[in-house]
Amino acid sequence: MAYALREILETDLDLLREHRNRIDTRCYLGNANPVTEAQQRAWWEKHDRNAYKVVQVNGADVGLVRVTDVDDATACVGSDVFFEHRGKGYGHMAFAAACDLADERVGVFRDLARRRLVRRLKPRSLWLRVFIENERAVRIYGKAGFVVDQNATVEVYPRITSEGGALRMLHYVRMVRHHQEPT
Numbered sequence: 001m002a003y004a005l006r007e008i009l010e011t012d013l014d015l016l017r018e019h020r021n022r023i024d025t026r027c028y029l030g031n032a033n034p035v036t037e038a039q040q041r042a043w044w045e046k047h048d049r050n051a052y053k054v055v056q057v058n059g060a061d062v063g064l065v066r067v068t069d070v071d072d073a074t075a076c077v078g079s080d081v082f083f084e085h086r087g088k089g090y091g092h093m094a095f096a097a098a099c100d101l102a103d104e105r106v107g108v109f110r111d112l113a114r115r116r117l118v119r120r121l122k123p124r125s126l127w128l129r130v131f132i133e134n135e136r137a138v139r140i141y142g143k144a145g146f147v148v149d150q151n152a153t154v155e156v157y158p159r160i161t162s163e164g165g166a167l168r169m170l171h172y173v174r175m176v177r178h179h180q181e182p183t
């Protein structure tokens with residue numbers, strides 16, 4: 001199975017907002033507040049089109065990937081799978097797509113820095129933040145080679161359960177994957 005990435009179109013906004021605002025999605029996001037139509041439109045009009053993409057498998061839109069905070073050594077990666085496509089293994093694929101995009105974007109900055117010989121380049125890595133209780137996501141990241149960064153602060157946030165149940169305290173950890181190949 002191969003994936004494709006495409007830009008987010010105006011016609012995607014309603015579906016993306018519906019997905020983002022579902023309790024079983026936002027209970028696991030760093031910012032759990034629902035977004036309004038106006039907030040989403042303002043975001044879409046100025047969003048970095050290289051950073052956010054819809055991921056497609058066999059021509060179907062299955063999720064969203066994001067690559068932010070990019071420099072010549074590292075980037076923050078993330079992916080979500082749209083509700084109706086969850087539990088089919090697309091989570092692994094969407095995350096692989098996010099990591100590939102991140103590697104490509106870091107590579108562009110790295111080549112530029114190398115050509116300018118600005119300074120000694122730092123080793124490459126990718127990172128993310130996730131609630132350790134989000135078992136599906138943690139499993140995907142672990143299989144992709146990410147480990148919990150033991151040096152990073154663990155933040156604790158109250159969240160209702162993915163079924164909309166009682167509040168519980170969740171632990172937001174940093175996970176990192178260091179690049180294995182020569183830089």
Ligand SMILES: CC(C)(COP(=O)(O)OP(=O)(O)OC[C@H]1O[C@@H](n2cnc3c(N)ncnc32)[C@H](O)[C@@H]1OP(=O)(O)O)[C@@H](O)C(=O)NCCC(=O)NCCS
Nearest residue numbers: 025028080081086087088089090091092130135136137139
């Ligand atoms: C997390 C998310 C991306 C996973 O995508 P998915 O398509 O549902 O996941 P997959 O079908 O690829 O399954 C991922 C793994 O979780 C496992 N899994 C499935 N349900 C599980 C459960 N209830 N508890 C623990 N593991 C579970 C699967 O067995 C699979 O592991 P394996 O392939 O090693 O057997 C998706 O559920 C999602 O978008 N969730 C809401 C938003 C979110 O949490 N985003 C991540 C924020 S960091």
